[in-house]
Amino acid sequence: MAIKYLSAAGFGAKLLGVFGNGMVQSFINARTLTPSDMRKPKLAAEIAKQLHKFHQAEIPGSKEPQLWIDIFKFFEKASTLHFEDIDKQRIYETVSFEEVKKELLELKELTGLLKSPVVFAHNDLLSGNIMVNEEEEKLYFIDFEYGSYNYRGFDIGNHFNEYAGFECDYSLCPNKDEQNHFFRHYLQPDKPHEVSENDLEALYVEANTFMLAGHLYWALWALIQAKMSPIDFDYISYFFLRYNEYKKQKETCFSLAQSFLSRSGTS
Structure with missing residues (x-):
């Protein structure tokens, strides 16, 4: 149970006790962030510092990164659904799972070349899972249900996607300068201005x-939720919001990675 070790390392609420099918945790005197809070330079720096510390956590269990294991599990489940609702089924049938699989395999190969370090990752660092007490200047990560060993790049990239909020307004995602501000505080929390341009x-x-990968992960997850979840949310539309953003960003991000890899001689 990762939460026991994360609590001991000072993350989230204190774990006060565990019983048969639940646990008791301390109350956190803080407010939940909104997506726009994450853009604020001071809070972005604090989140980066906290994430640096979080990624140092040693959690017992398998250290195999879960990203592609989970995504392909989602794919298998998402590609064999059937909806009783005729309208949902009609929309679902417009998804080309052959195309999605091709995208997954291409992206898996490309990310593999980047040698992203494997760390214990939060994997769901949206604004609702970050709390702040402004008076005490304390920041808390909460809700570790998706926590697992995973690629550092996924945890950070997924967090940046969450600047868009549930409405998926990707114009709110951090630009290069804002990302570099985050990276400086993540890579060297005590001396952010000493981070080299190469490391940035x-x-x-x-x-x-x-x-x-974050877009594909949550897009496939959303299709499964459209079938399974009792929550009144348009998960099928959410699939398209995430998948279309993936397609929109793909060429730029692939070119960026391939150019970097060819310069560093690892492609």
Whole structure:
């Protein structure tokens, strides 16, 4: 149970006790962030520092990165659904799973060349899973249900995607300068201005390539939720919002990664 070790390392609420089918945690006196909060330079720096520390956590269990294992599991499930609702079924049938699989395999190969470090990742660092107490200047990550060993680039890229909020307004995602501000505080929390341009560029390429994986991950997840979830949310539309953004960003991100790899002689 990762939460036991994360709590001991100072993340989230304190774990006060565990019983048969649940647990008791301390109350966090703080407010949940909104997507627009994550853009604020001071909070972005704090999130980056906290994520640096989070990625140092040693959690017992398998250290195999879960990203592609999970995505292909989602793909298998998402590609064999059937909806009783005729309208949902009609929309579902417009998805080309052959195309999606081709995209997954291409992206898996490209991200593999980037040698992103494997860390214990949060994997769902949206604004609702970050809390802040402004008076005490304390920031908390919460809700570790998706936590697993995974690629550093995925955790950071996925966090940047979440600047868009549930409405998926991707114009709100951080630009290169805002990302570099985050990377400086992530790579060297005590001396952010000593981070080299080479290290900034490498992490920029890594995070932006893995952002694409974030879109595919949550797009496929959404299709499964459209069938399984009791929550009243238009998950099928959410699939298209994420998948279309993947397609929109793909060429730019692939070119960025391929150019970087050819310069560094690893393509």
